[in-house]
Amino acid sequence: MVDPARPVRLTPGTKAPVDDVRAQARLRSLNLTMLLPFIAAAGVLSIGLDARGPVDVVVLAAGVLAGLAAFVRWISNRLTTRLAIPLVMVAAGVWAYGALVADAGSAIFGFTLVASHVIPRLPRHHLAVAVSAVTYVLAIGVLRLLLADDLQRADLVTFVLFPAGITAGVIGLMFPNQRFYDVVADLEWALDREAELAVTRERIRFASDLHDIQGHTLHVVKLKIALAQRLVHTDPARAEQELREMHELVGDTITQTKELAHAQRRLNLTAELENAKNLFEAAGITVRVERGSEPDPRVNELLGQVLRETTTNVLRHARAALVQITLSEDGISIVNDGAAGTGPPELSGLGTLKHRVADAGGELTVGVELGRFSTVARFPAATGASG
Template structure:
């Protein structure tokens, strides 16, 4: 982009500058001085496109100003302002402060130096002022206005690019949080269930070896299924099945000696079903970890899912980070997640007010 910017601007500046030198200089040394001004303009354009014009601002501006003074007082060259009307407008909008004052000062300098032609000219004042003062000042003001607008455009583009970068960073952060949440759902749930079943198998190993072997086989199958789900998560292929999660929750509660009742008022599929499956899985893990429940009631309706357990103990509920993350995810899909403790019961409800059976 910078190379294109430099090429397109120099493609205009160099031919125009060469033409003005050819038509507006009567001796070789006058042409040489005007050429120095064009070179200063070229250097300024290149360094401006490279965003390093501040390093050459003073020498280029001094050279172009001297060329304009030379053109007015010595060479009788009304187009000697060419270089300063390129260099000045490139520098002024880049200043950190006092840009308006600098723009006014530059325009005044061009106009006053041009008016100084009256001191060495015997011609009519009107045409001389028009040719040496009014036209150069007008060109300077116009170019300054254009470059200020150009600078504002570049600043806006830079802000948009920065905003896009921030948005990309936020998207990456959100994806990492989502991945961590899903990984927590899989690994955390499995580890707690394995812990439960291992403790049960340990109790049964002498009293009921056959049942203990069955529990160990279930642990083996559960670990294998978790490995599979982790791979699916890594390759973005994981999909939760709400019906499967209901059956899994029922088996886990029964294995833990908790009575469970499932009421299916409606079937939910699609993305909403996956979210509700995540809520059910997280809530099941929380009940097994934190509650001393004897009975769990799961109600699936067209608007969501409600899980009630009678294991609420103490005055303050435990911190449930997994549900907090799911609350944000449901909110992003137009749903809401509520967790309420009342009359010895702990109620977790995920609902889509507009209905999820769609």
């Protein structure tokens, strides 16, 4: 299975990742929008300059279309070997026709475009294939000179020096360009792993809390059971007392476990704020925190739960680069960019918190606008009471 965030090389049967979104896809889309019109215009111009009849127009147009197809498929990360081979053959044939038959030096346009996008994506032998491509261009150009009845100095430039030079130059430039996209993919992959690691650390923290609650209780219950077994015949009253204490201890543990499972264990807003900041920074997300007036202490725990749940949602579901956390007297606001979609967001864990916030006299709202996801919890009643 192909990792959508990893760079994809051109190998037989390789398909472009279905999930190629985020920065790399945006860069490719920007290149397509900016460069395609200029490349297409240059191709049309090359046909207009050298075509001397309908046959020349058709053949030269085939070369231009092959070059444009290679460019578009490369931009969309879908240039496979199955497509690349026929494109190379068409472009090579057009160059041979243009140099040997149509006297059209611009026929090199399609071959240069196809070769420059195919060769850097090969899994190996880049240099050998690049040299072979330039050698082919030179060979066709030299053959054109040998077959010419009236050899002119301009022919050396038009069919040998310029085509070979432009082919070598464009292929050479495409190698760092391809590497740039690979580096972007590597960075995205690393950020994904950082986000997963941050979520894993949060899960470990939850597991540690659960262990603190239940591990101690189970150990104490085990000791009390052993004690009750020894006392049941010699001191029944004491054994009964131990059983009552075990019953109360287990009941209290069940309550604490339920509170933890529903994120209802007492939280410290300041500690949660620091934890969220550390998690976001570990995932490569910039965090801005604005602390105005401190929220009412009576809603401190609920705000901490809102912050914790929102932090988890951002790490799991968003492609955020920036998170803005704002504390005010009446509540908290968390806004992040990179929201996936513009429709109504799914509340999931925030849905449960929305009811709890409402029961406490507050309001929890979430929304997506212009790619920004916002979570806002307000307690106007608490502000009025404190005033």
